Amino acid sequence: MGGEQSYSLEEIVGNGLCMGCGICRSVLGPEVLTHTDEDDGLERPREVRLMTDAETQTLNAICPGINVSFPDRDPGAEHDAMWGNIVDIVQGFAADPDVRFRAATGGALTALALHILESGKADYIVHLAADPERPMLSKTQRSFTADDVIAASGSRYAATAPLVDIQSALDDGRPFVFVGKPCDITALSNLARIDPRVDALCRYKLTLVCGGFSELSKFQELLDEWDLREADLARFSYRGYGCPGPTFAEARDGRRGETTYRRLWAEEKSWRNFYRCKICPDAIGLSADIAALDIWDGGTPVGEDEGWNGFIVRTEAGRDLLEDAVAAGAVTLDGELAIADLDNFQPHQTKKRHAVRARYAAMAEAGLPFPRTEDPGLDVVSLAEDSDAYSLEKSGTQERLSRGNHLR
Numbered sequence: 015m016g017g018e019q020s021y022s023l024e025e026i027v028g029n030g031l032c033m034g035c036g037i038c039r040s041v042l043g044p045e046v047l048t049h050t051d052e053d054d055g056l057e058r059p060r061e062v063r064l065m066t067d068a069e070t071q072t073l074n075a076i077c078p079g080i081n082v083s084f085p086d087r088d089p090g091a092e093h094d095a096m097w098g099n100i101v102d103i104v105q106g107f108a109a110d111p112d113v114r115f116r117a118a119t120g121g122a123l124t125a126l127a128l129h130i131l132e133s134g135k136a137d138y139i140v141h142l143a144a145d146p147e148r149p150m151l152s153k154t155q156r157s158f159t160a161d162d163v164i165a166a167s168g169s170r171y172a173a174t175a176p177l178v179d180i181q182s183a184l185d186d187g188r189p190f191v192f193v194g195k196p197c198d199i200t201a202l203s204n205l206a207r208i209d210p211r212v213d214a215l216c217r218y219k220l221t222l223v224c225g226g227f228s229e230l231s232k233f234q235e236l237l238d239e240w241d242l243r244e245a246d247l248a249r250f251s252y253r254g255y256g257c258p259g260p261t262f263a264e265a266r267d268g269r270r271g272e273t274t275y276r277r278l279w280a281e282e283k284s285w286r287n288f289y290r291c292k293i294c295p296d297a298i299g300l301s302a303d304i305a306a307l308d309i310w311d312g313g314t315p316v317g318e319d320e321g322w323n324g325f326i327v328r329t330e331a332g333r334d335l336l337e338d339a340v341a342a343g344a345v346t347l348d349g350e351l352a353i354a355d356l357d358n359f360q361p362h363q364t365k366k367r368h369a370v371r372a373r374y375a376a377m378a379e380a381g382l383p384f385p386r387t388e389d390p391g392l393d394v395v396s397l398a399e400d401s402d403a404y405s406l407e408k409s410g411t412q413e414r415l416s417r418g419n420h421l422r
């Protein structure tokens with residue numbers, strides 16, 4: 015961070031770089047930061063009082079919106095410029111068919127979390143579950159039991175703040191495991207550089223490959239279509255109960271609305287992904303021990319299936335965990351994968367990693383803050399500055415910025 019430009023909270027939030035993960039609120043505390051609940055679902059931090067220079071420095075060190083540093087290479091890992099540290103890439107699923115069915119894809123993350131609790135590798139899992147008060151939104155949860163872990167399975171496509179209680183987890187001093195999006199893992203890895211308790215207590219960092227999350231209005235439109243009101247909801251499931259499973263809502267009086275994943279994504283224009291997701295340099299979990307992903311040919315499911323995850327094992331610790339989970343009968347593996355498979359399964363991820371530096375150039379020219387990236391892989395895979403593709407990406411961002419479309 016030495017000598018780097020420092021951004022104020024207002025600059026970060028006001029320029030669409032905040033993903034609402036909650037780490038700044040947790041670390042700096044409620045006497046410094048609160049948040050506003052907004053219609054789009056993102057919990058934006060807000061100053062209670064003017065931050066001191068030291069607090070602003072801490073914010074700049076931990077905020078994943080502006081600081082995306084790639085860790086040193088794990089000595090046991092191959093390094094791929096596009097896909098990062100790779101110890102192994104395999105495919106599989108949760109051995110328990112109920113877990114596999116209930117989860118987002120094949121239940122990889124849930125099965126690993128269950129195995130961690132069962133084997134005593136950590137005391138609890140920090141992750142997200144549906145907010146019982148507002149089931150379209152999520153709440154951070156400490157899961158101590160198998161039931162808690164299973165209840166938190168599934169992908170949640172609205173904004174989330176899984177790190178909002180991380181400080182109290184560190185203060186409690188008990189070993190835990192964190193499951194979150196790649197940006198959440200970046201935030202925790204950033205914190206580890208200034209707080210040694212993260213590495214001492216967080217046994218594993220598990221993540222999902224992430225295509226971005228949407229403003230709540232995308233899902234409120236579904237409720238309108240189903241003639242349901244958010245206030246009436248008892249449940250809202252974005253994904254799971256099959257792979258990919260339906261998106262459905264249930265009202266307390268039993269009324270229900272449901273749509274398919276294919277239909278949800280067929281209307282891709284109606285997704286209102288946050289700007290920071292569109293310029294994300296690491297939506298693939300470069301700093302995690304294991305990243306779980308969908309493995310559909312070309313990136314799109316042809317229909318429902320039983321659910322298979324890819325596992326990108328990034329560290330030796332991740333490999334040991336997966337081997338243990340397989341030996342204990344929690345995870346079933348049924349195939350090896352290669353980098354070329356990842357390119358095939360995740361074309362949107364490779365496109366974005368090629369493009370982000372061109373998008374940052376447009377932001378820099380406009381005098382706007384943009385994510386700082388220490389990522390040797392990104393240096394290699396970024397579009398060449400003299401290429402047509404680079405100019406196209408840069409001018410596309412310039413146009414977006416001129417319309418103010420980066421702010422939400």
Ligand SMILES: Cc1cc2nc3c(=O)[nH]c(=O)nc-3n(C[C@H](O)[C@H](O)[C@H](O)COP(=O)(O)OP(=O)(O)OC[C@H]3O[C@@H](n4cnc5c(N)ncnc54)[C@H](O)[C@@H]3O)c2cc1C
Pocket residue numbers: 116117118119120121122123124125141142143166167168169170171172173174176193194195198222223224225226227253254306307308309323360
């Ligand atoms: C916003 C979003 C975008 C995604 N985009 C892609 C993509 O582009 N390509 C791809 O291959 N996969 C994507 N996924 C991941 C995919 O949907 C599965 O989550 C992944 O394959 C793991 O499946 P699983 O069955 O192991 O998960 P599960 O066993 O169901 O476990 C999911 C875990 O993730 C946590 N979680 C769910 N939603 C969130 C969230 N929003 N923020 C933080 N933690 C969360 C849950 O608490 C749970 O612990 C995305 C997921 C999300 C949430």
